[in-house]
Amino acid sequence: MKKLLFTFALTLMVSASALALDNIVLDNFENGLVNFTTTVNVNPAASMNYTVVDNPVKAGINTSNKVWKFERNDIAPNNVTWAGFWASLKTPVIKGYHRVEVKYLRTNATSQLRMKIEGTVNKEFDPLRPASKTNEWETLVFDIYANGLKNINVLSLFPDNYTPVDLNAVVYIDDITVIFDPTIVPPPPPTSDTLFIKSADNRFYDQSIVGQTAPSTVVAESWDNKPTTTKDKLPVVTTPVKSGINALKLQWKSATGGDWWSLVASIGWKPFDLTTMTHVKFWINSPVALAKTALPKIKLEAYSGTPKATGTVNIASYLASDLAANTWTEVSVPLSDLWATNAAFVAKDVIKGVMFLQNAIDNVEHTFYLNEFIFKNLSTGLFTPTVQKTISAYYTNGEVRITNYVGNVSIFDVTGKMVASGKVSEGKFNLNIQKGIYIVNTTKGIAKIAVK
Numbered sequence: 001m002k003k004l005l006f007t008f009a010l011t012l013m014v015s016a017s018a019l020a021l022d023n024i025v026l027d028n029f030e031n032g033l034v035n036f037t038t039t040v041n042v043n044p045a046a047s048m049n050y051t052v053v054d055n056p057v058k059a060g061i062n063t064s065n066k067v068w069k070f071e072r073n074d075i076a077p078n079n080v081t082w083a084g085f086w087a088s089l090k091t092p093v094i095k096g097y098h099r100v101e102v103k104y105l106r107t108n109a110t111s112q113l114r115m116k117i118e119g120t121v122n123k124e125f126d127p128l129r130p131a132s133k134t135n136e137w138e139t140l141v142f143d144i145y146a147n148g149l150k151n152i153n154v155l156s157l158f159p160d161n162y163t164p165v166d167l168n169a170v171v172y173i174d175d176i177t178v179i180f181d182p183t184i185v186p187p188p189p190p191t192s193d194t195l196f197i198k199s200a201d202n203r204f205y206d207q208s209i210v211g212q213t214a215p216s217t218v219v220a221e222s223w224d225n226k227p228t229t230t231k232d233k234l235p236v237v238t239t240p241v242k243s244g245i246n247a248l249k250l251q252w253k254s255a256t257g258g259d260w261w262s263l264v265a266s267i268g269w270k271p272f273d274l275t276t277m278t279h280v281k282f283w284i285n286s287p288v289a290l291a292k293t294a295l296p297k298i299k300l301e302a303y304s305g306t307p308k309a310t311g312t313v314n315i316a317s318y319l320a321s322d323l324a325a326n327t328w329t330e331v332s333v334p335l336s337d338l339w340a341t342n343a344a345f346v347a348k349d350v351i352k353g354v355m356f357l358q359n360a361i362d363n364v365e366h367t368f369y370l371n372e373f374i375f376k377n378l379s380t381g382l383f384t385p386t387v388q389k390t391i392s393a394y395y396t397n398g399e400v401r402i403t404n405y406v407g408n409v410s411i412f413d414v415t416g417k418m419v420a421s422g423k424v425s426e427g428k429f430n431l432n433i434q435k436g437i438y439i440v441n442t443t444k445g446i447a448k449i450a451v452k
Contacts, residue, residue: 021096021180026089026155028175029066036155036176037087047078048159050085056172062103062137067174070159072167079165084158086116093152095120098145098181102127102157103174105137111169115142116156117149120350121271121303124156137174145184148271150350152178189276189418195266195353195373196282198244199236205248207265207353208234216258216358217365219251234262242283242328242371251367252296254358263301264373265353271303273349274335274375276418280354281332282373284315286366290323292316294366296356300338302347311341312357323368335375393440393447400429405444412439 027036029052034040042048053069055062072079104113112131116124125147127140144152155176160169199205204221210232212218222229235249252260266272280300297312318331339345354373392403400411402424409429410421413436420431424442433451440447 020182021094023180024093024097024178026093026176026178027068028064029068030064032066034068036089038090039087041086042084043086043156044078044080044083046073046075047080047083048072048085053172055174057105057135057137060137061139062105062174064174067103067105067172069170069172071170072160072165074167079167081161081163081165082114082158083160084114084156086118086154086156088154089152092119093178095151096180097152097178098143098184099179100142100144100152101175101177101179102140102142103137104131104140105135105172105174106131106133106160107135107170108166108168109134110162110166111160111171112162113140113171113173114158114161116158117144117152118154118156119149119151119304120347121149123147123149123269145181150271189273189377191377193272193277193375195272195280195375196248196264196370197372199246199248200267202236202238202246204233205236205264206233207267207269208248209263209265210234210260211262212260213258215253215255216260217253217255218260218262219249234264237369240285240326240328240369242285244371247285248370249367250296250356250370251365252358253363253365254361255363256361259358261355261357263353263355264370269352271349272351272375274300274351275348276377277335277375278378279332279334279376280338280373281330281376282354283328283330283371284323284368285326285328285371286323286368287326289325290366290368292319292322294360294362294364295319295323295368297359298333299341299355299357300335301352301355302345303350303352305345305347305350307342307345308347309342309355310338310345313337313341314359328371391440391442391445391447393449395431395433395438395449395451398430398432400424400431400440400449402427402429402440402442402447405442407443410441412441 032052049071051069052066055064055067114126127142159171206223210218210220219235220231221233221235222231223233236246237249238246241247293316295315297314299310299312301309315331318333323329394401405424405427407424409424411419413419419433435451438449440449
C-alpha cells in the first residue's frame with residue numbers, strides 16, 4: 001500500500017508541466033565549428049585529429065550539412081583503445097535529464113563509441129546498444145539516469161573504443177543531444193540499498209581502494225596480480241562468508257607515525273542517495289577474539305562536495321561487547337551519527353562508499369572479514385491512510401496548511417526525497433522550502449502543493 005500510495009503521489013508531481021525540461025542540442029556543428037566547448041582536449045595528446053567536415057553520408061536519419069570527424073594518428077604509444085577527448089561545457093547541464101543521444105557513423109565494422117560524464121558524479125559507460133552499422137548513420141543512446149549521473153560539467157567521448165585498435169578508423173559524430181523524458185517517473189525511495197554483497201573476483205575486490213603510510217600497513221592486492229602493479233585493492237576470501245560466495249578481508253597494523261584507510265564502494269561505483277536512509281549496516285568476523293577498542297573508525301565518502309566526507313565514528317561504539325572468535329557480528333550505525341560529525345557535509349545524495357580508517361595505535365596486526373554492506377531506512381516516513389484519498393492542503397507564509405488535521409506529516413520533493421517531517425499542530429506545519437511541486441503525506445491522505 002505504501003509503495004502504491006507514493007507512486008501515485010509521484011505521478012501527480014511529474015504531471016505538473018512546470019517540471020519539464022527542454023531538450024538541449026549541445027552541438028550540431030552546422031556553422032562549421034565546435035560550439036559546445038572552448039577547448040577540445042585530445043587524450044592522449046596528438047592521438048587523434050578532429051575536424052568539422054561535410055556530411056559524408058547525407059541520408060537516412062542525418063541529412064545535415066556538417067558533422068564532426070575523428071581519425072587516429074599513427075603515433076606510438078598513443079594507439080590505445082580509450083583515445084578520445086574531454087571538454088568542459090560552456091553551459092553545464094543541470095540535474096534532471098535522462099539520456100544523451102549521439103548520431104554516429106563508422107567507416108569500419110569495429111569502432112564503438114564510449115562516453116564519460118563528469119559532474120556531481122563521474123562515470124564512464126557504454127550506450128544501451130552498441131553501434132551495429134557501417135557507413136550508415138545510427139543513434140546511440142547513453143542512459144545517464146540509470147547510471148546515477150546528476151548533471152554534466154565535462155563530456156568525454158572515445159570515438160574508436162575497440163580492441164584491437166584500427167589505425168585507419170574514421171568515425172563521424174553529429175547532433176549531441178541531452179534528452180528529458182517526461183514518461184520516466186522516479187521510483188519511490190527504497191527502504192534498503194546494497195553497497196556490497198560479493199566480489200566478482202575471489203582474489204580481490206575491484207571497487208575498493210587502500211591507502212597506507214608506513215609504518216602502518218594494510219594487506220592489499222593489485223588488480224592484475226602483477227608484481228609491478230601497485231597493490232591498492234582489498235583482498236577477498238571464500239571462507240568465512242556471511243552469505244554468498246565471498247567476503248572482504250581487512251588486515252591492518254596501526255603504528256605510531258603511520259596511517260591507513262580503505263574504501264569499500266559498490267560494483268559499478270554506483271552513487272547512493274541516502275537522504276531517506278537511516279542506517280548503514282555491515283557484518284564483521286574476526287578469526288580470534290578481538291577487543292572492540294582495537295577496531296577501526298569509519299566514515300562515508302561522497303563523489304563530490306566540500307567536504308567530500310563525513311567525520312568519523314568508532315565501530316566500537318556500536319558493539320555491545322568484544323568480538324568473539326569466528327562469529328559474524330552485525331554493526332548498525334545510525335546515519336544521523338555520521339551526519340552529526342560534520343555539519344558542513346551535505347552531499348548525502350551522492351555517497352561513494354564506506355571508509356575504514358586507522359584508530360587505536362597498538363603496533364599489532366589484526367584481521368577481520370567484512371560482508372553484507374546495506375543502507376537501510378528503518379523509518380520510511382510514509383504513512384498509510386485509513387482510506388486512500390486526497391486531502392486539502394496548501395502552502396502560504398512559510399507554512400503548510402492542512403485542513404482539519406492533527407498528526408504526523410512527511411513532505412517529499414519531485415525526486416521522491418523527503419525534505420521534512422514532523423507533527424502538524426492546528427492544521428499548520430512550519431516549513432521553508434524552495435519553489436516547486438511537493439507531495440504532502442499524512443495518515444489521513446495525500447495532497448499535492450505548489451510553492452511559488
